[in-house]
Amino acid sequence: MTDAYIYDAVRSPRGKGRKDGSLHEVTSVALSAKVLNAVKERNNLAGHAVEDVIWGNVTQVGEQGGCLARSAVLLSDLDEHIPGLAINRFCASGMEAVNIAANQVKGGAGMGYIAGGVEMMGRVPMGSDGAAIAVDPSLAWKTYFVPQGISADIIATEYGFSRDEADALAVESQKRAAKAWEDKRFAKSIVTIRDQNGLPILDHDEYMRPGTDMQTLGALKASFKDMGEVMPGFDKLALMKYPHLERIEHIHHAGNSSGIVDGAAAVLIGNKEFGDKWGLKPRARIRATAKIGTDPTIMLTGPVPVTEKILKDSGMSISDIDLFEVNEAFAAVVLRFMQAFDVSPDKVNVNGGAIAMGHPLGATGAIIIGTLLDELERTGKGTGLATLCIASGMGAATIIERV
Numbered sequence: 001m002t003d004a005y006i007y008d009a010v011r012s013p014r015g016k017g018r019k020d021g022s023l024h025e026v027t028s029v030a031l032s033a034k035v036l037n038a039v040k041e042r043n044n045l046a047g048h049a050v051e052d053v054i055w056g057n058v059t060q061v062g063e064q065g066g067c068l069a070r071s072a073v074l075l076s077d078l079d080e081h082i083p084g085l086a087i088n089r090f091c092a093s094g095m096e097a098v099n100i101a102a103n104q105v106k107g108g109a110g111m112g113y114i115a116g117g118v119e120m121m122g123r124v125p126m127g128s129d130g131a132a133i134a135v136d137p138s139l140a141w142k143t144y145f146v147p148q149g150i151s152a153d154i155i156a157t158e159y160g161f162s163r164d165e166a167d168a169l170a171v172e173s174q175k176r177a178a179k180a181w182e183d184k185r186f187a188k189s190i191v192t193i194r195d196q197n198g199l200p201i202l203d204h205d206e207y208m209r210p211g212t213d214m215q216t217l218g219a220l221k222a223s224f225k226d227m228g229e230v231m232p233g234f235d236k237l238a239l240m241k242y243p244h245l246e247r248i249e250h251i252h253h254a255g256n257s258s259g260i261v262d263g264a265a266a267v268l269i270g271n272k273e274f275g276d277k278w279g280l281k282p283r284a285r286i287r288a289t290a291k292i293g294t295d296p297t298i299m300l301t302g303p304v305p306v307t308e309k310i311l312k313d314s315g316m317s318i319s320d321i322d323l324f325e326v327n328e329a330f331a332a333v334v335l336r337f338m339q340a341f342d343v344s345p346d347k348v349n350v351n352g353g354a355i356a357m358g359h360p361l362g363a364t365g366a367i368i369i370g371t372l373l374d375e376l377e378r379t380g381k382g383t384g385l386a387t388l389c390i391a392s393g394m395g396a397a398t399i400i401e402r403v
Contacts, residue, residue: 056093095365302395
């Protein structure tokens, strides 16, 4: 087995996933192509430079349907002889693309890959592709399916997290993201998105609300209370699975859950020979990758068991990790991770997360790997772990070491 290195990581800014969002007029394939072009230009790649483009996107319907990866290659300035593979592991699609590419390199199936993902949530609404676990009664009943927001509230109830704790984490995410932008910590990775005339469309994460405070969040109504308690009564179904709970405490709302946004990200991965060929210096080694299945009802606890798995597989302990990126799908997901491993908040999502900047489903896994790498370099630290919870009960993780 050979080592797999990260040579570059880029991302678009995250635009509001609404009709008035700055990226709304950019198609999924166009945004993907712009990010691929950035990788090509920044690293002076030419010809059949990489073995494949592996691209994650979750809602694979309409303009995000077909093999979006191949479509993006053809629209980009990459050589047409480079193929494309579209994958879907829900929220971890971008990370899984990176992990697959790394393991292909480690196994000798090509010297270099571009991996990442895209999601234009304002153009292709989440859930518009349908999903058997949600719409097939036989599967939904077997798995005690409930929407993710209720799953997050089950985590809060099961592990004792209050509304104030969730809101405090959200406020901190906003503060950290604002500070990171103020200090230009994302400057190395951000690609300004321009129109066909070269004029800038978006050069910053526009979803952020840096003025958010506890009072602001305290005024928001719990988003999943009605669907849990009234119509169609998902709480009753969940309590059949977890009868030890007297009731489900609904603490999540728009302010302490991840934002709906548009965005794309890419990571350039290769072995040593790839770097030598293109005159590139490796920035980090991908030490380990992991994925796991978990309880499909509570659904979002995957970061804990997948972290246990990746640490065991790589012969490491939690104390060996300097920094963590834990996707802020919902506040309770991150609170549970820190509780389970007794990790200091000072090591987790130090530049904010998806609560502040948004969660473009298919891209987020690649985004947080790039963010982790940038922060390791900025602070001179050595090792980082990125992980995400995943719909229908899964978890994924990646450990990188700075070189």
